[in-house]
Amino acid sequence: MRNLFLEKLKEKVILFDGAMGTMLMKAGQDPLKTPIRLNLDEPDLVTDIHKLYYTAGADAVITNTFGGSPLKLAADGLEEQLVELNREAVRLTRRSCPDGKFVAGDIGPSGKMLKPLGDVAPEEMQENFFAQAGVLIEAGVDLIIIETMYALDEALAAVQGVRKAGDVLLLASMTYSKTKNGFFTVMGENIPRCVSVLEEAGADMMGANCTLNSTDIIDLTEELRAATDKPILIQPNAGKPVTSKGLTYYEQTPAEFAIDAVKIKKAGADMIGGCCGTTPEFIKAVAEALR
Numbered sequence: 001m002r003n004l005f006l007e008k009l010k011e012k013v014i015l016f017d018g019a020m021g022t023m024l025m026k027a028g029q030d031p032l033k034t035p036i037r038l039n040l041d042e043p044d045l046v047t048d049i050h051k052l053y054y055t056a057g058a059d060a061v062i063t064n065t066f067g068g069s070p071l072k073l074a075a076d077g078l079e080e081q082l083v084e085l086n087r088e089a090v091r092l093t094r095r096s097c098p099d100g101k102f103v104a105g106d107i108g109p110s111g112k113m114l115k116p117l118g119d120v121a122p123e124e125m126q127e128n129f130f131a132q133a134g135v136l137i138e139a140g141v142d143l144i145i146i147e148t149m150y151a152l153d154e155a156l157a158a159v160q161g162v163r164k165a166g167d168v169l170l171l172a173s174m175t176y177s178k179t180k181n182g183f184f185t186v187m188g189e190n191i192p193r194c195v196s197v198l199e200e201a202g203a204d205m206m207g208a209n210c211t212l213n214s215t216d217i218i219d220l221t222e223e224l225r226a227a228t229d230k231p232i233l234i235q236p237n238a239g240k241p242v243t244s245k246g247l248t249y250y251e252q253t254p255a256e257f258a259i260d261a262v263k264i265k266k267a268g269a270d271m272i273g274g275c276c277g278t279t280p281e282f283i284k285a286v287a288e289a290l291r
């Protein structure tokens with residue numbers, strides 16, 4: 001089937017959006033309040049943030065469903081609202097989305113660990129992501145992005161769950177830390193290992209996001225590029241969070257981030273976005289730098 005997202009990828013670097021949580025905090029939302037609730041409680045706020053990102057130059061915006069899998073929702077007593085919260089999130093992103101741009105359905109970690117470290121069985125973990133993906137696909141996302149995964153076994157269960165839910169374009173993005181021996185997940189898995197497991201399970205595109213700033217992620221991009229022929233998405237943080245006088249801000253400026261984005265592209269990224277601490281100003285600066 002003809003896929004408009006893949007066609008766009010052949011033409012240009014696809015720009016994703018920046019952080020949702022950072023924008024919600026700027027809007028005065030309590031960071032401890034589960035952001036996914038806002039799809040129902042503050043739909044206009046969520047819509048406005050999506051619009052700011054599209055206007056800043058994002059080609060694809062990620063739905064406010066990072067914590068939208070049943071296990072994660074259950075931690076906040078929201079499991080009954082699985083369908084409503086995820087469906088509404090897609091609707092809010094879609095109504096902000098200009099023609100020719102894209103809506104990416106977001107899937108984040110379950111908050112639980114698989115056996116033997118945790119108490120969740122692989123089938124239950126797969127079922128967890130299958131349930132969320134089913135709603136996202138039904139609601140009409142253009143692709144699904146599994147992101148901020150720091151355990152390969154959970155990421156694998158997520159890819160399997162999404163694959164079971166439907167024939168949707170699927171991107172799997174892991175979180176790596178920089179060590180003196182190279183880049184690893186906190187569980188100790190390296191890039192080639194993650195790529196081979198996730199590709200084998202049926203992910204169409206690969207990614208890395210969070211933890212690393214835009215400078216440290218340049219080398220990672222080269223490694224990820226060497227490990228796969230599939231399109232890759234890189235979403236760095238805006239440096240580390242710094243808290244001063246009760247306010248949290250991030251170390252990097254949009255201008256610094258944008259200079260690195262050009263290097264990230266050169267290192268082989270097909271798609272670039274921003275993770276924690278990035279705002280529409282960052283995405284705008286990257287759009288201008290890449291132009």
Ligand SMILES: [Zn+2]
Pocket residue numbers: 209210211237275276
């Ligand atoms: Zn992040």
